[in-house]
Amino acid sequence: MEKIKKRREGKVIFSEYTRGAGINKLKEFSREDVLFELKESGLKGRGGAGFPTATKWMLTAAAKSDKKFVICNADEGEPGTFKDRVLLTEYPELVFDGMVIAGYTIGAKLGIVYLRGEYEYLMKPLQDYLQVMKEDNLLGNNIAGVTGFDFDINIVMGSGAYVCGEETALIESLEGHRGEARNRPPFPVNTGYMGHPTTVNNVETLAAVSHIVIKGGNWFKKVGTDKSTGSKLLSISGDCNKPGVYEVPWGTTIQEVLKLVDAKDTKAVQVGGASGICLNKTQFDRTISYEDVATGGSIMIFNENRDMLHILKNFMEFFVEESCGQCTPCRIGNVKMLEGIEMIERNDYTFSYINKLKGLAETMKVASKCGLGQSSPNPFLSIIENFREEIFNGSHGGRNGK
Numbered sequence: 012m013e014k015i016k017k018r019r020e021g022k023v024i025f026s027e028y029t030r031g032a033g034i035n036k037l038k039e040f041s042r043e044d045v046l047f048e049l050k051e052s053g054l055k056g057r058g059g060a061g062f063p064t065a066t067k068w069m070l071t072a073a074a075k076s077d078k079k080f081v082i083c084n085a086d087e088g089e090p091g092t093f094k095d096r097v098l099l100t101e102y103p104e105l106v107f108d109g110m111v112i113a114g115y116t117i118g119a120k121l122g123i124v125y126l127r128g129e130y131e132y133l134m135k136p137l138q139d140y141l142q143v144m145k146e147d148n149l150l151g152n153n154i155a156g157v158t159g160f161d162f163d164i165n166i167v168m169g170s171g172a173y174v175c176g177e178e179t180a181l182i183e184s185l186e187g188h189r190g191e192a193r194n195r196p197p198f199p200v201n202t203g204y205m206g207h208p209t210t211v212n213n214v215e216t217l218a219a220v221s222h223i224v225i226k227g228g229n230w231f232k233k234v235g236t237d238k239s240t241g242s243k244l245l246s247i248s249g250d251c252n253k254p255g256v257y258e259v260p261w262g263t264t265i266q267e268v269l270k271l272v273d274a275k276d277t278k279a280v281q282v283g284g285a286s287g288i289c290l291n292k293t294q295f296d297r298t299i300s301y302e303d304v305a306t307g308g309s310i311m312i313f314n315e316n317r318d319m320l321h322i323l324k325n326f327m328e329f330f331v332e333e334s335c336g337q338c339t340p341c342r343i344g345n346v347k348m349l350e351g352i353e354m355i356e357r358n359d360y361t362f363s364y365i366n367k368l369k370g371l372a373e374t375m376k377v378a379s380k381c382g383l384g385q386s387s388p389n390p391f392l393s394i395i396e397n398f399r400e401e402i403f404n405g406s407h408g409g410r411n412g413k
């Protein structure tokens with residue numbers, strides 16, 4: 012497999028880190044110390060939803076149970092995302108140290124990596140790495156010489172469905188069931204894997220934790236904005252001369268990103284993967300941040316030669332394929348949106364029907380059971396809105412509607 016280019020040394024995730032340092036720090040750090048630094052850092056989950064990591068860990072730590080679990084979500088199924096693959100390949104120490112720190116903090120003895128099916132080739136090197144950690148007393152019993160600090164990590168292959176990245180579907184899949192989202196509440200922090208309190212965290216979130224434990228919450232929040240602290244790894248692909256994984260401070264504008272990757276004649280930027288939103292030229296001053304355009308890390312760049320309706324169709328075909336079918340808004344809604352796109356393609360549509368589909372898309376955002384159906388309308392709504400001129404009057408057969 013082609014090596015992904017890491018284009019830029021970053022200030023946070025790609026900053027210097029010594030293997031095992033975060034774990035060894037726990038000799039002098041209590042659970043409360045870890046939680047304090049995490050809270051101070053303002054770290055929010057990097058898997059897309061942006062839930063504060065300190066809160067998630069506090070809730071899991073406070074839940075009463077004889078067993079607790081740490082899950083590293085390495086499903087990385089969002090189209091256009093490949094930054095977790097870079098972390099697992101080149102920085103496993105950051106991710107695994109983060110898992111051990113999580114285990115120590117919430118009181119878990121087992122961590123499970125749910126590894127994207129397509130990353131099977133990573134299984135062996137990662138297992139070899141875990142073996143080295145065991146030999147160095149960074150895994151196993153009395154870790155780092157702390158009596159009673161026992162923790163182990165298993166790696167489990169993912170099942171190859173996009174929905175299995177959703178944390179409750181992931182847990183179902185780990186338990187050997189079909190990957191379908193659970194009703195919430197109860198949340199995994201109380202009732203997670205095998206019914207026990209579980210923290211599910213993204214690969215990048217766990218990597219950030221390792222740095223925070225060593226360098227402090229204050230150090231972390233010096234980068235980024237007030238509401239979006241730290242940096243973000245972006246997987247940048249599409250029409251640019253320097254695609255790859257970049258670390259940028261939150262608050263970076265789309266325009267700055269385009270410059271970084273040497274993109275020319277850009278017409279559209281899809282932020283946040285297929286389930287994200289698509290911006291046009293007038294919106295390139297918007298910032299990558301929780302307060303403006305949030306992203307789990309995928310940025311797809313499209314130049315003037317691209318057909319936006321074709322791109323939208325591609326995204327919606329993906330969602331029709333990947334909807335688990337459990338809830339009606341998502342099962343039917345994605346199909347209806349795709350049919351609408353095909354009607355536009357054939358120039359056989361009315362604006363009143365397209366408006367109805369927009370209403371359906373808005374309904375899906377609130378009525379779907381999980382994040383898949385809640386976010387799959389994003390490309391439909393944003394492309395129809397932001398590329399209206401091209402889609403309805405443009406160069407694709409003179410679609411003029413009725």
Ligand SMILES: Cc1cc2nc3c(=O)[nH]c(=O)nc-3n(C[C@H](O)[C@H](O)[C@H](O)COP(=O)(O)O)c2cc1C
Nearest residue numbers: 056057058084087088176177178212213216382383
């Ligand atoms: C359809 C769908 C797919 C998802 N895929 C992933 C994924 O591949 N990796 C990930 O970390 N989070 C994914 N998430 C988000 C997870 O449900 C969850 O919010 C995340 O793992 C929590 O970790 P964090 O707090 O560290 O971000 C997905 C969510 C949805 C709705």
